[in-house]
Amino acid sequence: MVRVAMLSKWHVHARDYAREAVAHKEIQIAAVWDEDSGRGEQWAQELQAPFFADLEELLCRADIAAVIVDTATSMHPEVIRMALDHGKHVFSEKVLAVSLRDCDELLDLAQRQGLQLMVSLPRLSHDYFVTVEHLLHDGAIGDLTFLRCRLAHDGALASSESPTGWLPPYFFDKASCGGGALMDLGAHPIYLTNRLAGPARRLFASFTYFTGREVEDHAVVVVEYSSGLSGVVEAGFISRGSPFALELHGTLGTVMVEAGKVRIQSRLLDQEGSMTWREVPLFDALRTPMEQWVDAIMDRRKPHITRQDIRDLTKINEAALLSAGDGCMVVV
Secondary structure, rough: OOEEEEEEEOOOOOOHHHHHHOOOEEEEEEEOOOOHHHHHHHHHHOOOOOOOOOHHHOOOOOOEEEEEOOOHHHHHHHHHHHHHHOOOOEEEEOOOOEEEEHHHHHHHHHHHHHOOOEEEEHHHHHHHHHHHHHHHHOOOOOOOEEEEEEEEEOOOOOOOOOOOOOOOOHHHHHHHHOOOOOOOOOHHHHHHHHHHOEEEEEEEEEEEOOOOOOOEEEEEEEEEOOOOOOOEEEOOOOOOOOOEEEEEEEEEEEEEEEOOOOEEEOOOOOOOOOOOOOEEEOOOOOOOOOHHHHHHHHHOOOOOOOOHHHHHHHHHHHHHHHHHHOOOOOOO
């Protein structure tokens, strides 16, 4: 049994991680801390776990083996470093850190301490993505030449229920978040395209401030990869009903992911000039990031989510922030 502490309910996914932890037969939520004591005390009551106002006091407890971190992104380096220094395994909301320097320091510290540091990159485990990786590896569309990934919702748009949108107001505070739509929602298209395309060489980012917030509410990033192909990453908080989209275009065909379905058209499947779209049976999903984390803690198996996945996510984000600010192409 892995006894964990929930560190903050700041992020909108904190409740989801708590729910998954409660459902996991080998996790027990044993403590709660929050930088906002009122919010933390209420959450501790919901989770039926003791609340600690002092993070140091909680981390000194020998009966706590691990922590789940959902603080503001800007707090990740301080909070995660403290947890690692106290010998705790760490599960963190993405991104691990805003800067590559902080990201590397945390990853290196975890490695030196022999601790498992996992960042939640859930779509790498989804059945559609596992299927796409297999198709690409098997050469179903030939050599990859271009890819595009888009993820957007309407969290920044006013509605009758919420005049400022359904995302918490602090999601638009740059000091807390480090960035806007790209840093948060754009993390998913970034780590998916990173995994498919390999190392990036340079990029150009364009940010939109449609709702007039301090951080961008829509972002487009054009990436050139070391392999010679190019890609586009899109993320936004200002689109209602916008479906997730992943496109892979190659020398022999195209793969499209829409609404959880994978379709392919390929010269390998049809006669020249008569290519037909076909739906592809999905491979099984992999274990979730939290399940992979617990498995690694208990020495059962190596995580599918890698240090490179975690590091490259921050690397692209940091370069995109610089590019959008300066209006220029940035070498990654």
